[in-house]
Amino acid sequence: MAKTIRFRIKRQAGKGAPVRWDVFDVPYQDNANVISCLMEVRKNPVTTDGAAVEPPAWEAACLEEVCGTCTMVINGRVRQACTALVDEVGVQKGDVIEISLEPMTKFPLVRDLIVDRAKMFESLIQVKAWVPIDGSYDLGMAPAQDDEVRKLRYELSRCMTCGCCMEACPQYSDKSSFIGPAPIGQALLFNLHPVGQTLQGERLETLSDEGGVTGCGNAQNCVKVCPNGVPLTQSIAEINRQTTVHKFKKWFGLTA
Amino acid sequence: MASYKTLEFDVLVIGAGGAGLRAAIEASAAGAKVGVVSKSLLGKAHTVMAEGGVAASIGNVDDRDNWRVHFSDTMRGGQYLNNPRMAEIHAKEAPARVLELEAWGALFDRTKDGRILQRNFGGHKFPRLAHVGDRTGLEMIRTLQDHAIHKQIDFHMECTVVTLLKHDGRVTGAFGYYREHGQFVVIRANAIVLATGGIGKSFSITSNSWEYTADGHALAYRAGADLMDMEFVQFHPTGMVWPPSVRGILVTEGVRGEGGVLRNSQGKRFMFDDIPDLYKNQTAKDEEEGWRYVTGDKDANRPPELLTRDHVARCINREVKEGRGSPHGGVYLDIAWIKEKIPNAQEHIKKKLPSMYHQFKELAGVDITTEAMEVGPTCHYVMGGVRVDAETQMSTVPGLFAAGECAAGLHGANRLGGNSLSDLLVFGKRAGEHAAAFALGQTGPFPDANAQVADAAAWAEEPFARDQNGDNPFRVQHDLQAMMHAKVGIVRIDSEMREALDDLKSLGERSLAAPVSGNRDFNPGWHTAMDMRNMLTVAEAVTLAAVERQESRGAHFRDDFPAKDPEAAKFNIVLRQGSDGAMQVVRTPVVARTDEQDAVIKEMG
Numbered sequence: 126m127a128k129t130i131r132f133r134i135k136r137q138a139g140k141g142a143p144v145r146w147d148v149f150d151v152p153y154q155d156n157a158n159v160i161s162c163l164m165e166v167r168k169n170p171v172t173t174d175g176a177a178v179e180p181p182a183w184e185a186a187c188l189e190e191v192c193g194t195c196t197m198v199i200n201g202r203v204r205q206a207c208t209a210l211v212d213e214v215g216v217q218k219g220d221v222i223e224i225s226l227e228p229m230t231k232f233p234l235v236r237d238l239i240v241d242r243a244k245m246f247e248s249l250i251q252v253k254a255w256v257p258i259d260g261s262y263d264l265g266m267a268p269a270q271d272d273e274v275r276k277l278r279y280e281l282s283r284c285m286t287c288g289c290c291m292e293a294c295p296q297y298s299d300k301s302s303f304i305g306p307a308p309i310g311q312a313l314l315f316n317l318h319p320v321g322q323t324l325q326g327e328r329l330e331t332l333s334d335e336g337g338v339t340g341c342g343n344a345q346n347c348v349k350v351c352p353n354g355v356p357l358t359q360s361i362a363e364i365n366r367q368t369t370v371h372k373f374k375k376w377f378g379l380t381a
Numbered sequence: 382m383a384s385y386k387t388l389e390f391d392v393l394v395i396g397a398g399g400a401g402l403r404a405a406i407e408a409s410a411a412g413a414k415v416g417v418v419s420k421s422l423l424g425k426a427h428t429v430m431a432e433g434g435v436a437a438s439i440g441n442v443d444d445r446d447n448w449r450v451h452f453s454d455t456m457r458g459g460q461y462l463n464n465p466r467m468a469e470i471h472a473k474e475a476p477a478r479v480l481e482l483e484a485w486g487a488l489f490d491r492t493k494d495g496r497i498l499q500r501n502f503g504g505h506k507f508p509r510l511a512h513v514g515d516r517t518g519l520e521m522i523r524t525l526q527d528h529a530i531h532k533q534i535d536f537h538m539e540c541t542v543v544t545l546l547k548h549d550g551r552v553t554g555a556f557g558y559y560r561e562h563g564q565f566v567v568i569r570a571n572a573i574v575l576a577t578g579g580i581g582k583s584f585s586i587t588s589n590s591w592e593y594t595a596d597g598h599a600l601a602y603r604a605g606a607d608l609m610d611m612e613f614v615q616f617h618p619t620g621m622v623w624p625p626s627v628r629g630i631l632v633t634e635g636v637r638g639e640g641g642v643l644r645n646s647q648g649k650r651f652m653f654d655d656i657p658d659l660y661k662n663q664t665a666k667d668e669e670e671g672w673r674y675v676t677g678d679k680d681a682n683r684p685p686e687l688l689t690r691d692h693v694a695r696c697i698n699r700e701v702k703e704g705r706g707s708p709h710g711g712v713y714l715d716i717a718w719i720k721e722k723i724p725n726a727q728e729h730i731k732k733k734l735p736s737m738y739h740q741f742k743e744l745a746g747v748d749i750t751t752e753a754m755e756v757g758p759t760c761h762y763v764m765g766g767v768r769v770d771a772e773t774q775m776s777t778v779p780g781l782f783a784a785g786e787c788a789a790g791l792h793g794a795n796r797l798g799g800n801s802l803s804d805l806l807v808f809g810k811r812a813g814e815h816a817a818a819f820a821l822g823q824t825g826p827f828p829d830a831n832a833q834v835a836d837a838a839a840w841a842e843e844p845f846a847r848d849q850n851g852d853n854p855f856r857v858q859h860d861l862q863a864m865m866h867a868k869v870g871i872v873r874i875d876s877e878m879r880e881a882l883d884d885l886k887s888l889g890e891r892s893l894a895a896p897v898s899g900n901r902d903f904n905p906g907w908h909t910a911m912d913m914r915n916m917l918t919v920a921e922a923v924t925l926a927a928v929e930r931q932e933s934r935g936a937h938f939r940d941d942f943p944a945k946d947p948e949a950a951k952f953n954i955v956l957r958q959g960s961d962g963a964m965q966v967v968r969t970p971v972v973a974r975t976d977e978q979d980a981v982i983k984e985m986g
Contacts, residue, residue: 138902154624156745161626167905168855182903184422186590188626189744191519192425207626208743235561236903243538246423246530255531256486259410269495275488279513282488282520286424311527318486 128153128220130162130211131173134181135227140234147181148173159206159214159224160185160195181226182237190352193287197238198227203292203350229292231299245286248308252328256321274317281314281360283353290347290357296340303340304332306347310360316367326371333368341365383838385556385565389827390416390535391820392813393555393570395542395597398426399518399805400785400812401576402525403478407813408574409532413820416568417529418540418557420592424526427578427590428805431518432631432736433502434510435806436799437475441496446507448472452978453985455800458504459764459793460935460945462610462953465974466771467790471800471807478806479511487524489513504797506985515736521802540566542596543911544837545573545604548828551779552604556837560908563901565841567834569827571820574774574812575601575767575783580614583916583923584760584870585862587629588620597787599915601767602922606776608956609789609969611765611919612926615796615936616871618694620759622711627744629759632714632737636754637686639733640675641716642668643697644753645705651712652685652696660688672722691938694758694871701757711757717750726750758871762801764792764936765926768955771972774812780819784812789953794935844910847896854895854909861888861916869924874940878928885921892917918964925966926954 130151137144150173151162163183170180185195188207195206199214206226215222232240249255270278290306291297297305312328315321332338338361347357373379392408394401397419409415419426440446451472456463483489483497489511490498499508513520530536542557546567554569577597581589602608619632637643645651656664664682665671671684686693697712707713716734720726727750731738734749741747741754767776767783769790774782785805792800844854868881892914897907932946933939952968959965974982 156624156747158624158626158744158746161624164625179899180905182905185626186421186425186427186592187430188590189430189630189740191516192429194422194425210743210746212746239561239903242422246526246536249527250530253531255527256484257531258484275491279488282513282523283516284523285429285519315486315527320484321486 128222130157130215130222130224132162132166133223133225134237136181136237137234139236147178153222157211159199159209159211159226160188162211163206182235182239184239191285193285193352196229196287196289196292198229198292200225203229203289205287205352208352229288231292231297232288240288242286242288245288245291245307248304249311251304252308252312252331253324254308254311254315256315256318257324258320270319277356278314278317280354280356281310281317284310284355285353287352289350289352290355293346293350295344295346296342301340302336304336306341306357306361309338309364310355310357313360313364325367329364329368329371332364333372338365338368383565383842385567385834385838388416388535388537388566388568390414390568390570392416392572392574392816393418393568394574394576394813395555395600396426396576396578396785396787397421397423397536397538398576398578398785399428399521399525399802400809401426401574402522402529403806403809404574404576404782404784404813404816405534406525406529406532407810408817409534411814411817411821413817416535416537416570418537418542418568420539420541420560420596421590422538423530423536424522426522427592428802429518429522430588430590431521431802432515433798434500434512434517435475435479435521435802436502436505436509436797437479437511437803438472438507438509439476439479439497439499439511440507441492442499442508446509449981450506450985451475451509453982454505455791455797456793456982458795458797458800460795461793461950462935462971463793464771464790464972465978466972467808469978470771470811471791471803474807475803478803478810482521482524482806485524485528487520502798505799510799517802521805537566541908541911542600543841544833545600545781546830546833547604547778548830552781553827554830556834558841558901561903563904563907565838567830569830571823572780572782572816574816575781575787576785576809576812577787579763579786580916580919580923581760581763583862583865583920585866586620586622586757587760588617588631589629589760594912595915595919596912597783598766598922599918601776601778601781601783602918602956602958604778604781605958606778606781607768608922609765609768609953610793610926611763611922611956612930612937612954613764613792613794613935614760614923615762615764616691616694616758617761618690618697618758619714619756621741621745622707622755622757623709624745630740630744631759631761632754632756633734635734636714636716636737637684638675639716639730640672640719640722641686641714642684642718643686643693644713644715645700646707647705651700651705652688652693655696656685656688657692664688691871691936695938697756697758698871707755709755711755713753714756715753717752760866762786762796764794764796765789765923772811773815774808775815775819782812782816784808794937841911844895844897844907845900847894849896849898852891852895854892854897854906854913857888857892857895858909858913858916861913861920864888865920865923869920869927872938872940873927875928878924881924882921882928885917885924889917921964922956925964926956929954929966929968
């Protein structure tokens, strides 16, 4: 039985350019994943109609789901392509396994399956996701942390800015100002840092403004698609609580 | 002439992995205007894949540890070809760099009393690697990235540098292109830090990611800088070989430590066939004894699968070369067999090797508790790189600095695990600091570079004008990788390397004739054509250095000279471009150790 893997790939030369769907057949291979198939397509980019086309553009780096570069929408679900096993994600119809590939929709399209995720870094700057320490001097050991806090920070630190949660969030789009789940998780990560805490007030100001934490519609898609299990809904709830406390403190003049 | 965009900085950092980000942060803190260009996306550089940890003698787990022990471990690992001053600086400054990273928000696994936990690793006398699970690289990159984006540093992602610009012998900028649309960019800067990582993509099986096309090595070489120690390329014996997307990804030694055995296509446990005399007394005489060793019997000797990395890699290489390999060009690594020995073997394997179980399950759909893995040697790291000043990281070209994997000196003939992440932090910081000082000391406007820019642009556009019926750049790249893996790989011999030098000439000619179709708009064929020059340059450097070193030392193994030669311990091999354009090979005396350094090494044994 000669099985075939059939890819429908959304092609677009850039934002606003005409859309076309190319279909490529790849002979079935044991243990194949989407990236290994895209490598096959690149070697011989001829569609099932026999048209020789430019190879589809996609990007990948670590190939072991550590970096998040190869994030795309595979059969309707956003995930990393390097761990998308054909046997698991494909839809089998007779001897053909069908897989559709599309770029993420929440970021500006660059080309084909590649998008520009610069917005994710801009939002990290917006929420001041860093510890404002400068210079190189002997800082000594960091203060010991409560074990529960440490565990939560550990989970939050696993974010690899891949964009899955932003893509899956119904509230995050061009039409809304909602900052999205990932930066809220990272704001919490730094609010829980002994020195990072010094910017907590500023982070909460940003996140209580328009586009902040109240933009969340509680669809909870973000946690379902996060490949690293970052506790995003928990972060949003906690930041929501922190912004409320922050507001009260402000009303009563307890904070600058 | 082609149109281009112009940027101006005091310091330009090329590469946004650990070394590049650390250099950029430091240069920015010193008051320099800093730009960073990287081929990949911010936060996705190869550093992200580092698993083991970062070596620093903080002494949290064993308080006998200190810089002196770390220094002497590093020198021993490097077989004393290291630059001793770099090894000393590294050992002394690594703890402060790790603690600083922690202060910036990096998480580490903890000891019971809340301090940074440190783990044992090959070649380190005491538990020394600060780590967070098996994702230390990601945590480092995330922390450095979060810090750097808040520092007024100008990032240009997915941008490749093609040529460095020079004036009066010093660097004055770089010329490159954006991968997305092919637009040319001229970046003027008074100091440049190369932080481009390694060269793994010159070999067919590598754990390195696609960016590792030796760009920094080759840019420096063409700018007139020295390369050094290029014969020392580290191979790991077990990398995944199938499916193609995971080819080269590391399979930890832990699999063999838990009882995993290597078999060829005939089902034979071939590691018993060749046990070096030196290790005969410490190696199990049969399978039964090997099993007793991995289950904790202190009276048993280790199975031959746990002989040195280099030896295991060579044995696998032999099986494949002699036609006894697995279908995809490796051999079988089998841990599932232990079900013959213990009940609940499947659960036991999952518990002992969770990340390997998931790696094979998620990336390849292979269940290692029931089936054998296919593995083969994979190119992992290059000890060689740009020859730099130990204090400042400046190369022999004024204004040109290098840090991290693309710099030479710290690791000598072989690198200890964990020393690469500390290398990035210690020397990334130093390179940034000194690059800023150098740049801020320059006065006056940037000198005219129009002629150099025009040449570089013409060179970059030329592949489109070639006869379109020629070879394609991917095929030339593929052939280069296969050739280097076969002839200048794990086991080297003079005759094969001479062939390799001839092959490199013809590959060079094919590369110059391989046409690129279309235009510069996101064109992977063109990107490969641009990278090929670097890969060819460095392949030649590795081969010439490997021919010159007629002994076996560290990561360099010569079939025709299997022993160490005391005379060869006295020199490093330097490669530089001669006035005729040909690559020159120069033996250079190893940097002498101070009396104090010698005393430390003697004291530590």
